[in-house]
Amino acid sequence: MIVNPQETSTPLAYLDRILEHWHKDEDAEALVQGEQRLSRAEARRRLFRLGHALRKQGLEPGDGVGLFLANRVDSVLVQLAVHLIGCRVVFLPPEPGPGELAALVEQSAARVVVTDPLFAERAADAAARSVHAPVLLSLGPCGQECQDLLALEAECPEERPQGVRALEADEPVTVLYTGGTLGRPKLAAHSRRLYDALVDVMAPAGPAEDAPHNSHQSPFPVMDPETDRVLVSTLLTHGSGHLTSIQALLAGAALVVLPEFEAGAALEVLRAERITTTMFVPPMLYALLDHPECTVGALPELRRIVVAGAASSPSRLQQTVEVFGPVISQGYGQSEALGITAFAAEDLASKGAERPELWRSCGLPIFDTQIEIRSEDGTATLPARQVGEVCVQGETVMLGYYEDPQRTAEALQDGWLRTGDLGYVDAEGYLYLVDRAKDIIVTGSTSDNVYSRVLEDFLLTLPGVRNAAALGVPDEEYGEAVQIFLATAEGVDVDPDEIGSAVTAELGELYRPRKTVLLSQLPTTKVGKVDKKALRAAWVNGA
Structure with missing residues (x-):
């Protein structure tokens, strides 16, 4: 029985x-992987x-x-x-x-x-x-x-x-x-509590007056169990793949598993399996957009691409809309808080057309999450548009680090998680990230902050640049110097001097790279993020 x-x-x-x-x-169908299809x-x-x-x-x-x-x-x-x-x-x-x-x-x-x-x-x-x-x-x-x-x-x-x-x-x-x-x-x-929150987030939408937090949202749309099909392409043992799979199953959608990401294979599965929703980290999205078969109308069933896991380039998000329509949804979270903010695709496309700065936003808090921007010592809450550490509170925040009370106490203070990310909120509550605290480059005669996210976003607008990473490397004169690594398009000549001049003209002398390294592609971690540790190690070893 x-x-x-x-x-x-x-x-x-x-x-x-x-x-x-x-x-x-x-x-x-409930679960699919190639020829394996489980009802x-x-x-x-x-x-x-x-x-x-x-x-x-x-x-x-x-x-x-x-x-x-x-x-x-x-x-x-x-x-x-x-x-x-x-x-x-x-x-x-x-x-x-x-x-x-x-x-x-x-x-x-x-x-x-x-x-x-x-x-x-x-x-x-x-x-x-x-x-x-x-x-x-x-x-x-x-x-x-x-x-x-x-x-x-x-x-x-x-x-x-x-x-x-x-x-x-x-x-x-x-x-x-x-x-x-x-x-x-x-x-x-x-x-x-995390899973209870996901059940609530994925529940079918009721009347607006019944929603206690109608400004809060989920990166996933309300799905139809009969027609929606979700592709999980990031690792199931990471937060992104785990959340994608759980949200799909909670909605009753068919879940299609991609064993390993490669742009051509992903395109074929997206097309053959009539995928309506998927999630990518930024390098995956960029590789998909750069594939020669990724053309307007190539994926007519696709309704939603959630991009999360790392900072996304506004220009690449706009390119996604040009190719696939208003399907791109931005999300922000980390292992310590699996879901913090989201920007629904329809809102991002429509509001971004009116307010271009919103393409850099991670959106509004999801579910019951609260966000505060705090000073470096964590004691003062900063006003709108002032950069500080992003601190969050809500059901998606971890209990703590397992069997590690010391580091738990450092990360969780009075019920608030210190994310280690730097950002600000605007007057409407939209969150903007500018860097990881550990990725800030402190340089120049006045030891000012260079935000790698700001620099990388601009570099991705330049012709021939497919991906970019900015690092601070030791420098005798300034303590740290800005060094950039660029993945360039095949057959396109990219002049490092012209790159430097363009950066200076747009962002100022402080952001000018002291060295530019051109590569066919940037190394990525197993979860698909740009591997800055590998880039730093290669620089130290002179590779």
Whole structure:
């Protein structure tokens, strides 16, 4: 017998909402990856079987389960299954080195680690270094000493696991890696409040008078479960991919998983799968726009592209509208606050035409989020249009850094998160980011601030420049000097002297780069952001 979602209660209400969809129109597609196409009924049965298979490992509610997974349909189901049995998801992204990955597994106290066969060797090494000695499972057979979770799943019942205790409001249910120092990673821990907020944000819109915060918005439009199809192309083990997948499933939309981003492959999937909504980080969007097959009318089904994860170029956002129409939606968040502001596509396109400065805005706060711009010491709230640190409060803000009270106290003060981002708000409450605090370049005879975001936005307006990054490098005279790295279009000659003159004419002498490096492309992280650490390391090594 299959238990109806109304007959029981899960520890996390968002799962009930997803299962409500998966109990209706059971033959409709729920999860897709290439030739693998799961109906809602098949997805539901597999979710329940995976929950039982994980329970057989001796997991108790609240235990941590590390997910070291590639982008695939099975990865989506395993994450849901961990929450279904009341356990804590610990996302293990692929970028950390062996020592950092082992420290992440150890600090998170993961009792089980589920790995993709692609990562099995690294997962086994990390598990072996942990004093907790986690059980190692794989999504399919692999050469390491670990059990095949999919084989275990096949032997399990298709009924929903029962007897799962409810989770407390301040209990961590999802933990995301967000950097740190070697051997001491930072793990942003979120509670069920995040998922409750997502359920509310993704609820169908009611009458305007019923909305308590009608100026607050979501980057995703209200979706139609019958027609909407969402592509997740960023990593499922990062906040962006996780949020995209959860929001799609909450809406009842079909979720299509892109295993790895490449502009041509992404275009083909967008077209073939009739994708209506997707999310990209800026370098992905730029690569898509630069592909020769990305032309006006190429993707007639596309209604929404959410761009987030890093600063976006206003000129590239406008180019997106020229190619695809008013589909671009800007969002802002971080691992510590999964969703802070959003700018709906229709508003961005229409208001941006009247007020061009809005193309640089991240939009208005989502849901119940509150934003304050504070002074460097965090004691004073600054007025509109004055630059300071962005501080936020709301349901999407983390509980704290997992098992790290010292860094939690530094980041969370009186219930407000210090984001480390610098920005300002205008008179209407729109947020504008100018830099990460750590990315400010302090230079010149008066040690003034050069905001790398401002410089990069301008560089992307220049002919032949496809992507740009600005760094501060050591300088004997000024402490730091501005150095820029440009990805240039093939067959286009870009003159560094002309670049420097254009920067000076537009932004002033302080922003003039002391050195310009031309590259065919900029290095990116696993999540698709420009990798400034790699650029800095290459500069130090003289590469």
